[in-house]
Amino acid sequence: MIEAVGLTKTYGSKTAVYNLSFQVRPGMVTGFLGPNGSGKSTTMRMILGLDTPTAGRVTVGGQPFRQLPNAPRRVGALLDAKAVHGGRSARHHLLCLAQLSGIPARRVDEVLGVVGLQEVAGRRSKGFSLGMGQRLGIAAALLGDPEVLLFDEPVNGLDPEGIHWVRHLMRKLASEGRTVFVSSHLMSEMALTADHLIVIGRGQLLADMSVKDFIAGNSTGFAMVRTPDVAADREKLTKALTDAGAQVQQEQDGALRVTGLELPRISDLAHEAAVRLWELSPHQASLEEAYMRLTNGAVDYRSTADPRQGLQQPAGAPAPGGWGMPQQAPWPQPVPQQQPYGYGYGQPQQHPQQPPVQAYAPPVNPYTQPAAPAAPAAPSAPQPTEPVEDAR
Amino acid sequence: MTAPVHMPAPQFSSTVPVERTHLGHALRSEWTKIRTVRSTIWTLGVMLVLILGINLLIVGLSSSDIVSDPVLGFGLFGVLLGQLCVMTLGVLVISSEYGTGMIRTTLTACPQRGRVLAAKAIVFFALTFTVTTVACALTALMNYATFGGKPVGEGSFLGPRLVVENGLTTASGTQWLGATVGVGLYVALLGLLSLAVGALLRHSAGAITTMMGVVLLPLIIAIFMQSDSLHKVQEKLIEYSSPNAIASLYQMPMLENGDADGVRQLVVLAIITAVALGAACATLSKRDV
Numbered sequence: 001m002i003e004a005v006g007l008t009k010t011y012g013s014k015t016a017v018y019n020l021s022f023q024v025r026p027g028m029v030t031g032f033l034g035p036n037g038s039g040k041s042t043t044m045r046m047i048l049g050l051d052t053p054t055a056g057r058v059t060v061g062g063q064p065f066r067q068l069p070n071a072p073r074r075v076g077a078l079l080d081a082k083a084v085h086g087g088r089s090a091r092h093h094l095l096c097l098a099q100l101s102g103i104p105a106r107r108v109d110e111v112l113g114v115v116g117l118q119e120v121a122g123r124r125s126k127g128f129s130l131g132m133g134q135r136l137g138i139a140a141a142l143l144g145d146p147e148v149l150l151f152d153e154p155v156n157g158l159d160p161e162g163i164h165w166v167r168h169l170m171r172k173l174a175s176e177g178r179t180v181f182v183s184s185h186l187m188s189e190m191a192l193t194a195d196h197l198i199v200i201g202r203g204q205l206l207a208d209m210s211v212k213d214f215i216a217g218n219s220t221g222f223a224m225v226r227t228p229d230v231a232a233d234r235e236k237l238t239k240a241l242t243d244a245g246a247q248v249q250q251e252q253d254g255a256l257r258v259t260g261l262e263l264p265r266i267s268d269l270a271h272e273a274a275v276r277l278w279e280l281s282p283h284q285a286s287l288e289e290a291y292m293r294l295t296n297g298a299v300d301y302r303s304t305a306d307p308r309q310g311l312q313q314p315a316g317a318p319a320p321g322g323w324g325m326p327q328q329a330p331w332p333q334p335v336p337q338q339q340p341y342g343y344g345y346g347q348p349q350q351h352p353q354q355p356p357v358q359a360y361a362p363p364v365n366p367y368t369q370p371a372a373p374a375a376p377a378a379p380s381a382p383q384p385t386e387p388v389e390d391a392r
Numbered sequence: 393m394t395a396p397v398h399m400p401a402p403q404f405s406s407t408v409p410v411e412r413t414h415l416g417h418a419l420r421s422e423w424t425k426i427r428t429v430r431s432t433i434w435t436l437g438v439m440l441v442l443i444l445g446i447n448l449l450i451v452g453l454s455s456s457d458i459v460s461d462p463v464l465g466f467g468l469f470g471v472l473l474g475q476l477c478v479m480t481l482g483v484l485v486i487s488s489e490y491g492t493g494m495i496r497t498t499l500t501a502c503p504q505r506g507r508v509l510a511a512k513a514i515v516f517f518a519l520t521f522t523v524t525t526v527a528c529a530l531t532a533l534m535n536y537a538t539f540g541g542k543p544v545g546e547g548s549f550l551g552p553r554l555v556v557e558n559g560l561t562t563a564s565g566t567q568w569l570g571a572t573v574g575v576g577l578y579v580a581l582l583g584l585l586s587l588a589v590g591a592l593l594r595h596s597a598g599a600i601t602t603m604m605g606v607v608l609l610p611l612i613i614a615i616f617m618q619s620d621s622l623h624k625v626q627e628k629l630i631e632y633s634s635p636n637a638i639a640s641l642y643q644m645p646m647l648e649n650g651d652a653d654g655v656r657q658l659v660v661l662a663i664i665t666a667v668a669l670g671a672a673c674a675t676l677s678k679r680d681v
Contacts, residue, residue, distance in 0.1 A: 026403050026404065027403070045496075045680070048500050048503075049499075049500075049503045050496055050499060050500065050680065050681050051680040051681075052678075052680060065503055066503040066504070067503075068503065069410070069412040069413065070410050070411060070412060070413045071500065071501065071502065071503050072500075072501045073406065073410040073411075074410070075500075077500050079496055079497075079500070080493055080496065082492075082493055083492070083493035083494055083495075083496045083497045084492065084493070084494055084497060085425075085429060085488060085489065085492045085494045086492060087429045087430055087431070087488075088425070088428050088429055089428065092424060092428040095424055096421045096422075096424040096425045096428070097421070097497065097498075097501045099417060099420040099421040099424055100413070100417055100418060100421040100498075100501045100502045101413050101417065101501060101502070102411050102413055102417050140497065140501075144406075145406040145408065146406070147403070147404045147405060147406065176404050177403050177404035178404040
């Protein structure tokens with residue numbers, strides 16, 4: 001059990017965390033979400049007694065962390081995969097941590113086995129990949145068989161097998177009655193792992209609720225409607241739906257995203273307007289969408305469009321080939337976010353704005369055309385996991 | 393695939409009883425740390441090469457018929473260089489943890505920060521004191537074998553602190569003590585001071601540079617204090633400068649006045665080191681890492 005009360009941390013004039021109060025309960029995985037710079041790591045450091053709060057307090061099992069008589073036996077933490085001395089081997093690193101809390105050396109080999117690093121236990125951790133570093137950090141956290149576990153971005157740099165393993169490890173740790181507190185940027189990962197969410201933005205609490213409530217409360221479901229690929233049909237239906245009070249948004253591939261009407265009503269309206277439907281499907285927003293919606297106002301670092309004008313040669317300075325080549329008018333527009341739901345229900349795809357796939361197309365920026373190769377690959381064979389994830 | 397179902401589980405508690413940790417645990421951990429990094433082997437190895445190697449050179453090159461300085465005194469030159477290695481190691485013991493981020497792992501595993509610093513200081517001091525004293529003892533034996541027991545002729549020039557017994561050169565008990573334990577203690581204390589400076593500055597290069605300044609600057613500044621009004625200050629600077637302190641322990645002080653057994657310099661360095669360690673402990677406990 002972790003309990004924060006009025007936790008506040010200021011660095012000079014900048015407030016990193018402000019009046020944060022929450023509880024992390026045992027027996028479940030609690031996800032800790034927030035945009036970059038929202039104070040997640042600062043909060044984690046305050047829980048672990050590394051940073052002293054400016055105001056408020058945080059306790060672990062009822063005691064401030066720095067007063068725990070044997071911290072690693074109560075709390076295991078992975079803060080930063082690279083927080084190791086690179087010149088020391090994995091085994092020696094864990095050994096010196098084990099000795100610090102009176103854990104027998106046998107336990108070191110045990111946790112090395114748990115995280116799968118036995119083979120490289122004697123190698124200096126300087127040469128470890130990010131994923132191996134994460135595993136070493138997780139091994140250190142597990143060393144003391146603690147009842148409270150904190151993980152800051154644990155799946156960072158892990159391969160799919162590793163991500164799968166971490167997910168199961170956390171669920172297992174929680175099911176044993178431990179308190180598991182995990183921060184992550186990967187929403188799909190959180191959706192699969194966490195039972196409960198604590199969301200902060202700009203250092204303040206935005207939400208503290210179960211994942212299910214969070215999605216329900218911060219997003220609206222919608223219906224995906226697809227008509228035959230005739231502009232007139234689409235417009236007719238759009239008008240009918242809008243007249244009935246729905247909000248209709250046309251997707252890039254021609255499908256319509258309809259909010260505000262029940263599915264049977266949409267079907268009736270289409271029938272009345274004599275428009276055939278090729279698709280009418282209910283959609284629940286994903287955790288990611290709900291999260292984006294909630295934190296939209298609290299994002300500190302937002303990217304802007306890249307006009308790529310800094311690359312253009314000044315007029316009248318022809319360069320031989322390369323950057324100075326005359327461009328095909330404006331650069332292709334960046335492809336908007338893909339909607340994987342839209343494709344792949346047995347319908348012939350047409351992407352009017354995409355050029356036919358060329359063997360070699362020098363002036364086209366490779367970053368702007370991933371839709372062409374991605375479209376047939378990803379959705380044409382609907383994977384069983386995809387719709388299930390959508391439905392959450 | 394599977395919706396996370398909230399299943400209330402009983403509160404977990406480890407089956408192995410939790411024991412309260414103490415300084416002994418931290419000492420074992422720090423001993424593991426210091427012996428498992430290469431910088432320890434390198435710095436102490438280079439120090440041994442310098443102390444023993446330079447002494448061997450001196451012994452090999454000297455014409456051992458003319459002895460005017462204390463018999464054990466030639467160990468000084470190797471130690472003057474070797475102390476730099478010990479200082480480097482002292483800084484690295486703590487600043488490498490800051491540089492790599494290991495300090496966060498350490499302080500999460502042992503939130504009693506004073507204990508961590510104490511364990512580091514004790515382990516480092518014990519190790520460097522032992523290694524330096526052994527190296528100095530070896531050079532002292534080497535020098536005694538070479539320069540001791542030489543007959544002193546009627547007309548030969550005798551240095552003020554050369555001990556002569558029955559017409560043969562030898563070393564007094566104080567000289568033996570100073571050239572072995574005394575020098576070992578002084579160098580290890582310098583290393584400990586470096587550790588404290590490393591903890592205060594948290595930056596390897598900065599702390600090593602600072603310690604070089606501490607060792608070299610008093611002497612350099614003293615060279616430029618030639619006016620009579622500053623004569624007293626100049627004398628004090630030279631007297632308590634690190635090279636002169638070590639030289640005094642060998643009974644070869646740069647200034648030929650007053651007693652020169654180096655005990656006062658040792659005491660002064662011990663006080664400075666204690667104050668610096670106290671400051672390091674206070675800031676470490678207070679600071680965010």
